Amino acid sequence: MLKILSRMIHTGLLTEPQATSVENPTVDALQHELWRTLGRALCLRHVDAGSCNGCELEINALNNPYYNLEGKGIKFVASPRHADLLLVTGPVSVNMEEALRRTYDAVPEPKLVVALGDCGACGGVFGRSYASRGAIANVIPVDHTIAGCPPAPAAILAGILQAISR
């Protein structure tokens, strides 16, 4: 226990304050914008519609102590029924098409959809084929896209901010 406490004290707080702008938002800027538009915390639900798992690595990074997304009340929820915003990755594989539609239908209105990564935005290297429908927008309505392969956590934050402030 002493070792754990000592490690905590020596590490300190790592969450990063940064300059605030729409192009380079911080979690604080995001929280402020959320509070202004929603008046409460934002609940995200992630759906992997066929991703290579690269984007998932960067989504997970949002919860590390440097970005500390959840610490600001922006949280990933376990059910689409609890979500305000659907964060979708991947080209949509045909095997995930139905699951994606059903997940989208399960999110209560009003809802936002953000397509994350080059594949979600335009189909990426996989494109359209017998097995892939390409961009997320080919299957469900998309409000905003975030380019990158994979997009860095800061770009994901910026994209979420842009999506909610529309």
Place this chain on the structure above:
Amino acid sequence: MNFDLVESPLQPLHSNVACRFASLSVVQWQRAMEALRAVDAAFLSLWGSDDRDRDGCFSIQAAFLLSDEAVVLQHKIADVAAPTYPSIAQLYPAAARMERAVYDLLGIASVTDDPQPDQHEQDQRGWLRHGGWPEAVYPLRRDVDGAQEYPVDSEPYAFVPVEGNGVHEIAVGPVHAGTIEPGHFRFSVVGERVLRLEERLGYTHKGVAKRFESLSQSEAHRLAARISGDSAVAFSWAYCAALEAVTATAVPARATSLRALALEHERMANHLSDLGALGNDAGFAFGLTHFSRLKEDLLRANVEAFAARYLLDYVVPGGIAVDLSDAARSLLAAQYLTLEREVASLRAIYDEHGGLQDRFRDSGRVTPDLAAQLGVIGLVGRASGVERDLRVDHPWSPYDMLSTQLVTENSGDVAARVEVRFDEIFESLRLCQTLIEELPDGPIRGAVPVAEANRFAVGLIEAWRGPVMIALETGADGAIRRCHAHDPSWQNWPALEYAIIDNIVPDFPLINKSFNLSYSGQDG
């Protein structure tokens, strides 16, 4: 270990490791499979090809790892109206799903010609085809247009039912509750105890093999890197190794060393991430916080060293994309020392934490006997006494100069998979330190000539999860005729079904995370 075939001698095959090839008749194929089992060869991959335009046949290939070489065996199937080959799943259980995938993509069926009364029938259920394209369409055949799209006509899947007093099913997925890839798990449970788990995968099948055939040799490394994003360096290197072997490209020594540095960074980043997540899944959020912090530090060092957090476009044909600056080199040297110290201190905390060890020990056990029987490989295999690591057994350049230490455990539980990850991080750190200390000067990219048509090569790289393979067949004018990618998750997913038996449902996330297998890599 000496392996040879009397009737059909093995010929050398282009590869980054010692590798041989033979084309066999149906009888020779069956005999060779038994002979390989007898010498404890590790079954790696099974894939088919449509060669009707070239020699009027379909073909089936199987790759194996022996102690001193890799072997690829092929059987040509002349009956193109109803192509079949002898199943190898009785000898190599991991092949069962691959046989189903070969059928879904090419319509080549595996058969057992001498069925025993107690033997199971061949599993006819689709593995990659979930009704997204018609049953009579085999997308990997050369006369099928891969760009043609079909409406989804999803079919019910016959999970194996478990009957008995109080047995019920829990269906999970394909959309999971966290940030995880999609797949379906069907648990048959009594109370909390799991009697049986059946996996259904294939949800992220994106038609990678067909897509390869529309790319040129000089751009396909980008697709290879995206077969499983967490193994991007390994897959892109395996692709480049195959292409470079077939074109006799000289890769500069500096590029080779930096590829290895990138591969070890990929290994450490994934291990750090898993160690944090494993702590978290056992109720120890402190672990997640600290390991995810260390991972982020490593990713930020990647930006300095390789100009990207994740190295999806770092390994390119002929070399690497970005040179390592001297400033980044000294930054890395300092970072390795910090990382070593931090991981050692966190390991002491994990080791001494009673609650954590209570969850880790005895959970999700795969005994060495079971692992050998199922053909488990890679990290999960090494935690169950399977002493295989391409970096050790088949060291390609620059690993031939590094004497990588093999890390194994024998208990085969979550705790063993945690220990292997810790030990492999320290070994990777040692390799990285050596690599940057002895980094050769010189260019970072060699010229890659266009490969001649109809050449065959194999690239084998030990990714953090286990061995990944790219089997590349060249087409005319720099095109790709066929490219088969293999992720070790194929072998290890079936083992997870065994690991969970008799454990409780709430331990599944922990056990699953300790395997941390790729869905995308398996689904292709």
